[in-house]
Amino acid sequence: MIYKRSSALFKEAEQYIPGGVNSPVRAFKAVGGTPIFAKSAKGAYVYDEDENRFIDYINSWGPMILGHAFEPVVDAVVDKAKAGTSFGMPTELETHIAKLAVSMVPNIDKIRFVNSGTEACMSAVRLARGYTKKDKIIKFAGCYHGHSDAFLIQAGSGAVTFGTPNSPGVTQGTAKDTLLARYNDINNVEALIEANKGEIACIILEPVAGNMGCIPPKDNFLQELRVLCDANNILLIFDEVMTGFRLAKGGAQELFNVKADIVCFGKVIGGGLPVGAFAANNDIMSHLAPLGPVYQAGTLSGNPLAMAAGYAMLNTLNEDAGVFKRLEEKTAYLHEGISEVLNTQGITHTINRLGSMISVHFSEKKIEDFETAATGNNDTFKAFFHGMLKEGVYIAPSAFETWFLCDALTYEDLDFTIEAVRKVAKSL
Numbered sequence: 059m060i061y062k063r064s065s066a067l068f069k070e071a072e073q074y075i076p077g078g079v080n081s082p083v084r085a086f087k088a089v090g091g092t093p094i095f096a097k098s099a100k101g102a103y104v105y106d107e108d109e110n111r112f113i114d115y116i117n118s119w120g121p122m123i124l125g126h127a128f129e130p131v132v133d134a135v136v137d138k139a140k141a142g143t144s145f146g147m148p149t150e151l152e153t154h155i156a157k158l159a160v161s162m163v164p165n166i167d168k169i170r171f172v173n174s175g176t177e178a179c180m181s182a183v184r185l186a187r188g189y190t191k192k193d194k195i196i197k198f199a200g201c202y203h204g205h206s207d208a209f210l211i212q213a214g215s216g217a218v219t220f221g222t223p224n225s226p227g228v229t230q231g232t233a234k235d236t237l238l239a240r241y242n243d244i245n246n247v248e249a250l251i252e253a254n255k256g257e258i259a260c261i262i263l264e265p266v267a268g269n270m271g272c273i274p275p276k277d278n279f280l281q282e283l284r285v286l287c288d289a290n291n292i293l294l295i296f297d298e299v300m301t302g303f304r305l306a307k308g309g310a311q312e313l314f315n316v317k318a319d320i321v322c323f324g325k326v327i328g329g330g331l332p333v334g335a336f337a338a339n340n341d342i343m344s345h346l347a348p349l350g351p352v353y354q355a356g357t358l359s360g361n362p363l364a365m366a367a368g369y370a371m372l373n374t375l376n377e378d379a380g381v382f383k384r385l386e387e388k389t390a391y392l393h394e395g396i397s398e399v400l401n402t403q404g405i406t407h408t409i410n411r412l413g414s415m416i417s418v419h420f421s422e423k424k425i426e427d428f429e430t431a432a433t434g435n436n437d438t439f440k441a442f443f444h445g446m447l448k449e450g451v452y453i454a455p456s457a458f459e460t461w462f463l464c465d466a467l468t469y470e471d472l473d474f475t476i477e478a479v480r481k482v483a484k485s486l
């Protein structure tokens with residue numbers, strides 16, 4: 059494959075945009091090489107500036123669950139654009155999408171739309187703090203909740219006491235209010251709560267982790283978190299930016315039958331336009347401005363184009379009863395195919411999967427938290443990534459990312475992918 063035009067475009071971009079990209083992981087730093095510039099996409103395929111075609115397992119990092127340029131979404135956006143792209147006034151469409159989202163997701167009465175997953179999580183934590191009148195939060199190592207200060211914290215050895223920032227610019231003052239726990243380790247969470255009695259406003263987590271590869275919660279982990287939260291007057295926040303409207307209509311809450319107090323959305327809910335949202339029951343949401351004192355706002359929040367895209371997407375997911383099952387079956391098929399190939403070639407690996415989220419780890423360990431996710435062989439992953447790219451399959455350019463399947467994928471595409479793995483595996 060030739061990436062001539064992409065290479066030239068990247069060089070030019072680097073002169074004017076830091077690192078040539080507007081979001082770091084696009085820069086291929088974890089795998090080396092030059093990022094590929096997308097030109098267009100349709101269904102399961104993305105086309106680059108050199109006219110190469112790739113089967114796409116990133117799907118814009120999740121939103122394109124029905125495939126690229128999905129017609130009802132595109133038509134809705136085009137129609138809306140002709141009637142004006144932003145008003146800064148309420149529109150009827152905002153109520154339609156809110157009503158639909160509330161009907162699809164359990165345990166929520168009201169939803170507030172924002173412009174990104176980052177904003178959703180940041181606002182959810184502020185609301186939890188305002189509601190409980192407590193300051194500290196618990197997050198899990200390896201869970202990503204966007205790039206707001208409170209979340210850019212990683213464990214020092216003294217995780218039970220103070221977090222330490224892992225981005226310059228995050229102050230110690232912010233870091234000390236973020237406590238870091240081990241994913242899937244309920245005892246660790248319990249110890250943190252004990253050591254910070256009466257000070258914790260909320261626990262935020264990805265109910266199925268997707269930002270350290272795909273890591274499903276252990277049996278009862280979510281249920282046990284619910285019990286701990288109830289016993290300690292702590293709000294449980296499910297960050298369903300990745301899992302919402304992907305694993306089921308009602309997301310992880312529905313799938314695991316666990317109630318969250320606040321739920322965050324992004325990705326699928328915007329159908330590929332910049333949308334995030336957070337939602338809760340009437341009691342909690344009544345604390346939000348203009349009803350209550352917790353402030354949150356956005357000039358472009360509820361933007362008509364974004365709402366049109368999101369509404370078309372949610373409507374389709376709501377009406378197509380088979381979509382989540384189809385996605386799960388396709389992902390299971392891919393899982394089996396890749397497992398068979400890697401086993402035949404004797405390549406050490408672990409595959410994690412839930413619904414339409416899947417990740418291949420080049421490690422012999424069970425991958426169940428950040429520590430075990432980090433045991434993957436990164437050199438093998440790099441070679442695998444570039445090999446797959448050469449074969450026309452685009453997976454996320456980092457071993458810590460999940461692959462997302464879209465409904466536009468055919469079984470021929472999946473077979474093509476499995477055959478690509480077979481070719482690439484020979485040289486790993």
Ligand SMILES: *Cc1c(COP(=O)(O)O)cnc(C)c1O
Binds near residue numbers: 174176202264324
């Ligand atoms: C992508 C993601 C975010 C951040 O969303 P942005 O729209 O990139 O700001 C937050 N939480 C999770 C779980 C995500 O996967």
